[in-house]
Amino acid sequence: MALPVQRCWARLRPVTLPWPAAGYHAKPRILGKDSIYKPDPNDPDTKPWHKGPAYGAKLYGRHGSASGVNPASLWPSPEQLRRITEEEKEWQPSLREMQERLEAKDRELQRQQRDRERLIAANMAKMPKMVEEWRRSKKEAKQKEREEKARKERLLALAREKFGVNVDSRSTKFQEMMKELEKEEKKKMKAIKKKQREEERAAMAAVLSATPAAAQPPPPAPDTSV
The missing domain is CATH 1.20.5 (Single alpha-helices involved in coiled-coils or other helix-helix interfaces)
Structure with a gap:
């Protein structure tokens, strides 16, 4: 029992130490002029995010002209500029466009409200006639039901007169x-x-x-x- 516990403590000991248990020897950073780190784009070990214009823009924004980055290369191409402009028009409209959209939306809501009010007014005007027709149809249905019931009772009475009182209706x-x-x-x-x-x-x-x-x-x- 003691041996597994000792092995467990031996494995946990490096984790609980205040310093790394295993030594880490990082490669020295390649420093250019004025101690600016410039990764070699031709080196296969260079990270992908250290390549391209994005990292160059980061260096230029941090160190300025001392980074050695040509600011003209950071300017977007005509195709990129056209795409950026289209995205801005779609996702960042001008104040006038937003106002026009809001005004059009308000006009549409007002039109729908007017149509709804006209429909309600027309239905309310028809309401007395509709109620009268409903009452008349209900009265006629009850009258037909009573007549049908009386007819069935009359036929049943005639059948019982002919077959007797104890006749099976089924x-x-x-x-x-x-x-x-x-x-x-x-x-x-x-x-x-x-x-x-x-x-x-x-x-x-x-x-x-x-x-x-x-x-x-x-x-x-x-x-x-x-």
Whole structure:
């Protein structure tokens, strides 16, 4: 047990020391004129960030003309200058352009607000009529529901009169009987409507016969619905 602990302490000892356990011997920096570090771009060990115009601009900004960097070489090319100008126009617009964009946005918001207010006003004007139509449709639906319920109860009463009180409404025979009764009832309703139309035509003919010829309206069109 003691041997693994000693090995662990031996490995941790260099880490806990106030000085590096392993010696580090860095390569001497190549100093140029006035002790300015100038990496050799042709040296394969030179770091990539020590090459190119960016590091040259850094040296010139730090040491000025003493760095030996030609400031003309730090100026962007026409292509780079065009790209920089386009980026500035896109991401850094002028104050006038920003004001125009804000004004256009405000005008669009105001237009949308006016359209919304007009739509609300139009809908509010239609509201009483819409409510009246809704109430009428609801009343008609309830009336149809009551009529349908009364019709089914009437058909059920007729079927029970024919089959008896204890007839099973789920039986096939009962369902067929209900269909026959519905057909008969539809025929009766159709006959009643036809009779009403004939009576209306007869009444109209009597009125027309009693009216002078000059005041008679044109004869009604023949009814083709039957």
